[in-house]
Amino acid sequence: MTITATSLPTSEEQDGTVKYARVGSLELEAGGFLPDVVLAYETWGKLNADASNAVLVEHALTGSTHVARGASDEEGWWEQLVGPGATIDTNRFFVISINIVGGCYGSTGPSSQAPDGKPWGSRFPLVTLRDSTVAEARLADALGIRQWHAVLGGSMGGARALEWAVTFPNRVERCAVISVGAYSTAEQIAFAQAQTLAIRQDPNFNNGDYYHGPAPETGLALARRIAHITYRSALELDLRFGREAQPQEKPLTAAVLGERGRYQVESYLDHQGTKLVRRFDANSYIAITEALMSHDVRRGRGPLKEALSRATAQFFVAAVNSDRLYFPAQSHELAEALPGDVPVHIIEAPIGHDGFLTEIGQLAGQLGAAFFAEDFSRS
Template identity: 80%
Template sequence: MTVTVTRTTVPEHGIVRYASIGGLDLEAGGCLPDVTLAYETWGTLNADASNAVLIEHALTGSTHVTRGDTDEPGWWEQLAGPGAPVDTDRFFVVSINIVGGCYGSTGPSSPAPDGAPWGSRFPLVTLRDSTVAEARLADQLGIRSWFAVLGGSMGGARALEWAITFPERVQRCAVISVGAASTAEQIAFAQAQTLAIRQDANFNGGDYYGGPFPEDGLALARRIAHITYRSAAELEGRFGREPQAPESPLQGGVLAARGRYQVESYLDHQGNKLVRRFDANSYIAITEALMSHDICRGRGPLPETLARSGARFFVAAVDSDRLYFPAQSRELAAALPGEVDVHVIEAPIGHDGFLTEIGQLGRQLRAHLSA
């Protein structure tokens, strides 16, 4: 059931709730009627609503950032929770499932006005559109200004869009492992992933609900993505050229019967895990939203665009990231007004270090949120 939320100090912590925010006119044209946003909260909103922090999830992340009343582990517990840098004993923390997602917000699997799933009819939603939608939910929660908005990867792009689209509503902004725009290479990787899904025999143009799901295409998309999430050194160190025992890549007689290398088995595992929890159309919708990421679109050069925001910025990168290179974070920081450091997570793992090693920046993030 969809619940329209008015200003409240929501008592449940880490429990998915739903809000209807009305129709949403879209940047690329068209409209989504009666949009629902799924979200979770932790902590208590204070009397003047000045302690609200928004944490934006990455591409296939959910709203469950940290533990709550269910005690289910969250995906960024090094960052948020009681006593963590984003201290839920101090802050009212909010996480919102992006429009187009499959964790409760309106997306391709949601009913359209005719009662059937949107499927192939779901419109293109940009990160800017999702920010406008989230602002309406913030209004319903009574939050006129965020103490901080932060995120990593696509979550960082969403945080940056918030700071520029609603500069009067963001006091601090942490942008981790992402640049000011998706590059041609990043768009190319993304297109390969969406094409893998679209070419699945069961995709049916996006109208596969009620029939076989395009699981093979989604699993292949995840394999492609995961290669960019991990560094070459990480893959070499963990797997090298080792076979997946008892299989042998050099036995079997024919190509179709050969065994796998360990790294192939690892990618198979990652693809199969995502298939069990994610919708293929949502993967396409959100990936295309990330492809749209360009903070300067319709706004002018990067320094001019960033000057719109008066937020205090925190910029960070993973030193081994080969999806969003540290140079993109340095370019962003150099274009911001004043002197903005680029904090570096040292992790051989690659892009995913923004999730697994965020604890390295605990001291710096605490300082940013205490300034």
């Protein structure tokens, strides 16, 4: 099997530019097969001589690989942590973020061409987070990275980081798992099923083969509305919107249901749905959501403590105190089952689950002291 990747960046201007690597065929955990997998990725900084300064940052469900600014001035989603002089200082560390298999930001996914030249569509196989980790390990091989200084992520990114530490224990020195537990719970699977069903029931879905016709935008927007309610706390929604109506759209002034106006929170959810439709593929949303539903570090490995005993990394576990999607209790369960004494760091934020994005700066000092104080200046 030949694995090819574009060359490593040689100048600062190349930071934050999407690159591509072919990592070969992939036998999938659920029995499916992908014959030619491409991974899209972005990098920042330079890999040192012994490749000991490599850091993998895993994106969340609908996130991209654009963690920080680079060749363009487009803001990244973890600017509070990654960049020149930041906690993960790209003057010292080589940072990489990889688009998950099944995604729509350049990696092989349902909208990619299958061997027959047509989009995979309904034929795209079930890919688990464990499968994605295997593909990412091949990319690391192609780049000459035998061991990560650290792997970290929030939400689904945290689940991916945990899977890395358990699947390839000798390749992960440090692992940060933020705002996610050791497995997806029944409630989380229930929320996810409602989202995927919203897409599948869109009249334009066509069993996933919609690429030569109208896309299932209504279903995708509805899925995003459902998800976004879980990403924000009740307090956040109450403080921002309360029971206020949109201007000139009073909900209680219409004579019939079909003509009533909207509350401000409804308008907000409509906006979130519209934004996602503009940048994301509906089939990829299903594929990645199914991958997150599959998240269970125990699968095939025994009880939780036994499964986690495979890991040799130093762990950093954190939760958002107001999270109602991945409750802090799940982070505590994970930390207690990990080898050694692993504390749970808390992000204090009223916003809810999305605090792992908006308030990640609260962890900068603790994470920096634990993982990123090492000096690579002589490497």
